[in-house]
Amino acid sequence: MYPIPVQKWKPVSRRLYKLSLPVALLIWLLPMIAVLVTSVRSSEELSLGNYWGWPQHIALVANYREALTASPMLHYFMNSVLITVPAVLGAIALAAMAGFALAIYRFPGNTGLFATFVAGNFVPIQILMIPVRDLSLSLGLFNTVGALILFHLSFQTGFCTLFLRNFIKQLPFELIEAARIEGAGEWTVFVRIVLPLIRPALAALTILVFTFVWNDYFWALCLTQGDDAAPITVGVAALKGQWTTAWNLVSAGSILAALPSVAMFFAMQKHFVAGLTFGATKG
Template sequence: MFPRPIQQLSGGRQVAYQVFLPIALFIWLIPLLAVMLFSIKPDGDFVAGNFWGMPSSFELFTNYGKVFFESDMPRYLLNSVLITVPTVIGAIVLSSMTGFALGVYKFRGNLLIFFMFIAGNFVPFQILMVPVRDLTVSMNLYDTKLGLVLFHIAFQTGFCTLFMRNFIRALPFPLIESARVEGVAEWRIFLFVVLPLMKPALAALAVLIFTFIWNDYFWAVVLTQGPDAQPVTAGITSFNSQFRAAYHLMSAGSIVAALPPVAMFFLMQKHFIAGLTLGAVK
């Protein structure tokens, strides 16, 4: 039913795997490599139609210098940090508490509340565009970083609760029972017994949510406008003018915007993999 490990295949299949894997990886990376190539080309190459050829001159420092020192890109990056970090913290804090309540306590309506959290993940977020925008306008949160933070926390808490609840239910319940026998308060059980065991799940969830929020473009365009509150994904479009687009600067800005989530993944890679695989093997 499941594919066998590569080491158990025949010699010919192992060679084919080693040959075709780099090819597939290169094909998958072609768009990113193209953006990296565009980011060091001069503007004239695009006018001349030199899209895939070698640059007529290497403008690495010129293009990236314009992105950092002649545009609002540093401000957009700061906005992304001020939006993403509070969202990750808020979503993880709320979901860890709701996951603990739904995973440990048995009460009437437990499954109904859990299904409501799950159901929110199946709603196409595009249909929420008009009501969410109207809500932020009526609450004076339109075009503010706080509005984006609150919306992302509300939207991501459902997925995070699903993740946390299932993880907590896989923990050894006798630990909680023994703590109760010793007279430990429920909030202390959560903080000092359950929460330390959830560190791999918290790390994995932090990486996922950080990537989701940092790379969000749809809601950044719907709920913000201008450099005061827009994150970097929406701010990249500021390199476009009315009659032309500075593709070389947009490419450089895209590379800059992609670096933080990539760095986040590599810094948390060990904990991320542990969080996803913990409990997979008994």
């Protein structure tokens, strides 16, 4: 019923497994390696058709400098920061409070409300494109940073609530009862008892939501026009020319756009792994 540990496999199977791991890892990393190598390839090599060979001339500084100066990349980067940070913090804060209420309190409609949060995660976001765009136009929020913040805040809160409600549900209810007996109010219980205990889950969820919002391209394309409120994902696409595309600049811009997500993951890797395994065992 359960997989047999690798240590108990037959020697031949275990050896094949160990040999296949580097091959699978290389195949998985090939696209990223290709983008990284292309980002330091000169335009002359690309025009000559040297797409897959090792670069004869490393144009690291020139390509990344041009990617930053050929388009308002820093402006796009600041837009992404202005969109992502409020959306992530707001979604985590609202979801923590909603998850606490759904997990701790018993009230009519609790199950139905939780089912609504669950069902909302199964709605394909593409079918919301026209109504959300029309709503942003009617509210005067089209092509603004606020429109993207509000959309990501509302869309990510449902997923975050589902995630955090299940974590809070696994906490010993006796801790909350003991705090209430000692005279702690509900806000004190939430801030002093629940939040410290679900810190690994909050860290893991912060990384996930940050990655979702930062890498979003679909809604940035639907709700913005021009450079005023466009995030960095749209800015990377703007590096493509009308007649020809400097793929080395596009690759360099893609690397720059991916750096914040990668840096945040490595900065919070310990909490992320702890959050994923939190509540996996009892006893």
